[in-house]
Amino acid sequence: MTLVLTTYDWVPDFPRGFVRDIRVRWMLEELGRPYRVETVPLRDKSPDHVAQQPFAQVPFIRDGDLTLFESGAILLHLAEGTVLMPQAQRPHVQQWLIAALNSVEPFVLAWIVNKVFDKDEAGAARREPMMRRRLAQLQAALGGRDWLAGDGFTVADLLMADILRIPAQNGFLDDLHGLAAYVERATGRPAFGKAMADHLAHWRAADEKAGAA
Ligand SMILES: N[C@@H](CCC(=O)N[C@@H](CS)C(=O)NCC(=O)O)C(=O)O
Structure with a gap:
């Protein structure tokens, strides 16, 4: 089952490149694991968001039946049994x-x-x-x-x-x-380069969507 990474639907310019989904994207690229991105609103935090990330932050992932927040815990989980955790x-x-x-x-x-x-x-x-x-x-x-x-x-x-x-x-x-x-x-x-390109493309697409709305 494809892993789902959740980040924000949009952020202003200054945190782009640093929103912590980048570290999860980087990890997934290192491992060659396919994933898709879902979003939660930056503003208007919903009870559903809090149910998955108690501090109403990002990132969090869904990996099969497992939902996990905290970027460090996510990285540890993904690293288990791979070359990134010998x-x-x-x-x-x-x-x-x-x-x-x-x-x-x-x-x-x-x-x-x-x-x-x-x-x-x-x-x-x-x-x-x-x-x-x-x-x-x-x-x-x-x-x-x-x-x-x-x-x-x-x-x-x-x-x-x-x-x-x-x-x-x-x-x-x-x-x-x-x-x-x-x-x-x-x-x-290369995995970082790919992850960063996708991370930045996500915010550009969010700008376009906001402009079209
Ligand atoms: N310790 C958490 C920190 C998560 C965090 O600070 N997320 C930021 C984005 S990088 C966030 O959601 N900030 C908005 C907020 O706190 O409302 C982790 O590493 O996952």
Whole structure:
């Protein structure tokens, strides 16, 4: 049965490229798993939406009988038994995936929320050193390796690199060459390119639909 990925029906320009359906799309492209996209309204959150994502957010998926929310849980589910979760590295893949969600993303989010959503420059400036420290620590932990867990690209790299796209695009990796190269290595994968093209095409189609309405 084709997997169903749910994202928003439309979003404004600024989050495009970053709405978290992108990480699920990327994963599905890596695995060569077909999927189709359904949408929920960005505004007017319905009880049905909340029944599937209790915080009225996206993404969530339906995979056969299973409905799953939280991008990290979705990625873990999809990775199970695949090359993106090699059995020998499983504990370390899980460790780095949780580190991405719990030890890196909160610092990136705190900065971006201040900077972009709240337009609070002073707040963003206060958050910046903490984010920079985490990024430097991450680069040190990566050392000279290509990937975080084992020799190959795993689901932990997919998630970490996706999270790092925000600091990368905002110049915070300009003096962290190892981490910048890591993000480029990950996002240079054909699966990411395809996922991003489809993600952006989804918003363009949404614009056209809104224009036609
Ligand atoms: N921890 C959740 C976060 C989901 C999340 O923040 N989704 C955003 C889009 S990327 C959203 O729906 N924002 C709108 C809202 O919170 O109302 C996950 O990783 O799935």
